Amino acid sequence: MTRQQLIDNIRRKQSFLCVGLDTDLRKVPAHLLNEDDPIFAFNRAIIDATAPYTIAYKPNLAFYECYGLKGWQAFERTVSYIRENYPDQFIIADAKRGDIGNTSAMYARCFFEDIDVDALTVAPYMGEDSVTPFLQYPGKWVILLALTSNKGSHDFQLTEDAQGERLFEKVLRKSQQWVEGGQSSNGEIVKSSNGEIVKSSNGEIVKSSNKMMYVVGATQGELFRDIRKVAPNHFLLVPGVGAQGGSLEDVCRWGMTPDCGLIVNSSRGIIYADSTERFAEVAAAKARELQQQMALQL
Amino acid sequence: MTRQQLIDNIRRKQSFLCVGLDTDLRKVPAHLLNEDDPIFAFNRAIIDATAPYTIAYKPNLAFYECYGLKGWQAFERTVSYIRENYPDQFIIADAKRGDIGNTSAMYARCFFEDIDVDALTVAPYMGEDSVTPFLQYPGKWVILLALTSNKGSHDFQLTEDAQGERLFEKVLRKSQQWVEGGQSSNGEIVKSSNGEIVKSSNGEIVKSSNKMMYVVGATQGELFRDIRKVAPNHFLLVPGVGAQGGSLEDVCRWGMTPDCGLIVNSSRGIIYADSTERFAEVAAAKARELQQQMALQL
Secondary structure, eight states, rough: OHHHHEEEEEEHHHHOEEEEOOOOTTTTTTGGSSSSSHHHHHHHHHHHGGGGGGGOOOEHHHHHTTTTTHHHHHHHHHHHHHHHHHHHSSSEEEEEOOOHHHHHHHHHHIIIISSOSEEEEEEOTOHHHHHHGGSTTTTTEEEEEEEETTTHHHHHHHBBBTTSSHHHHHHHHHHHOOOGGGGGGEEEEEEOOTEEEEEEEETEEEEEEGGGGEEGGGGGGTHHHHHHOOOOSSOOEEEOOSTTTTOOOHHHHOOOBBBBOEEEOOHHHHTTTTOSTTTTHHHHHHHHHHHHHHHHOO | OOHHHHHHHHHHHHHOEEEEOOTTTTTTGGGGGSSSSSSHHHHHHHHHGGGGOOEEEEEBTTHHHTTHHHHHHHHHHHHHHHHOOOOOSEEEEEEEEEEOOOOEEEHHHHIIIIISSSSEEEETOOOOOHEEEEGGGTEEEEEEEESSSSTTTHHTOOOOBBTSSHHHHHHHHHTTTOOOOGTTOOOOEEEEETTEEEEEETTTOOOOGGGGEEEOOOOGGHHHHHHHHHSSSSSSOOOOBBTOOHHHHHHHHHHHHTTTTTTEEEOOOOOOOSOSSSSHHHHHHHHHHHHHHHHOOO
């Protein structure tokens, strides 16, 4: 999916809501456990109910891996189901992968060729050559961790270097230079008119905001302003609205751009809002509530 | 496996060699592709041939995930095979996982309960609450990324803060305080006689060097001295000897401790040393070469 297609979907549906499919068999309604594939049955019901209100889905691999083969099968089925029935949905595999170059290339092949999701969350700790293999797929997105939603974000991400630049700012700044647009891999780094760092080679502009997004937790509040100073135009994946306590209004106030620029995720607040046979219709109601709040912000 | 058991295995076998099972069907000998489960067939042959010379095996999940269900199956079979036939081998799942607390807990359950490996590589970027769920399993180890073997390690890991402490040093230092030993979770932080940071509560010493190891790339050379200043006693997982160009001698000179304290990994240099039907016996020869060099260092 291109950036423009994503923006068009957001405008058309008046929503930037992503539902996190963190499916845990200890929490799903009991009647589903009789199904052959309870994980997929749960996901399908949630997707069918919420799709009118969402523009993205985000299965987190931890919740599938822990069920071994059956889990991996349910994950693949879920992605196929969305592709076949809701082709305008942006599918994010939340896996936080990253390794040395040739190994990252294997992960990239898995998620971008075999399973064919739109985007993959990637961890930045190992630096450029651990991330660039994921950037080799036209139409596919890397969502790099920047400032995460959890308390532990304070351990390293806010550490200032001798010049006062915090680690998350360094991640945002440096990573924009890693984007290769095919032939423009060794282009000159320039700033575009809106302050975004781009590469220019032979006059061709390569924008990392067409390839790369960043994870910024909703709980980070005013720090969104600092994010926007370094990444004025990039889409941000924003978890933590709902169960983790982040405020949608604050996120929009400090993080929204003319193109929206936000994908806000809610998982437990929607998918586990009800644990009876009404779970899907309650999930739909919760999703609609959030979508209506989002429509006011757009 | 306890630290003492690992040390005993190293002394008995005069080896601290780990073979990385980065099994790629595009590289394995062609005759194996006729097998029902070529990945497992390759792994089994490599394990049988090299086990006399190794004390650990390290499958990297990227190489299994990319084969979907069949890959996950081969990974599980490989771990079971080692457990059943070579119970003194230390099994490391190289997955570099890490997420918010409840999600890390799912990953931990998967790898430490369902699949039952001895150790898991974990990424530190998201801080304490993303790592502590992995520390809740007696006898299981967390191997935290510290200073990795790849070129991108220079992007963030060497960044100095205003006091001159580099990010990898901060990871080493802070993480030692995260280790909980059951009841000693809120103990006082003290230094033991060899400089190691430990927790003491009601007189009970909890050593992170019994729960935690760190990844330090063989390519990092003299930086091992700086690692040892902050982590004098911890085991280090050392990839990058072989294909990535690291030197075993340098690693031992600057990284070895009285308890050895090193697990040195080689993957491509052993498992792809030969691509004919002799692949396993050549792998054995390469492993034996490395083990003999290691015996001289111990």
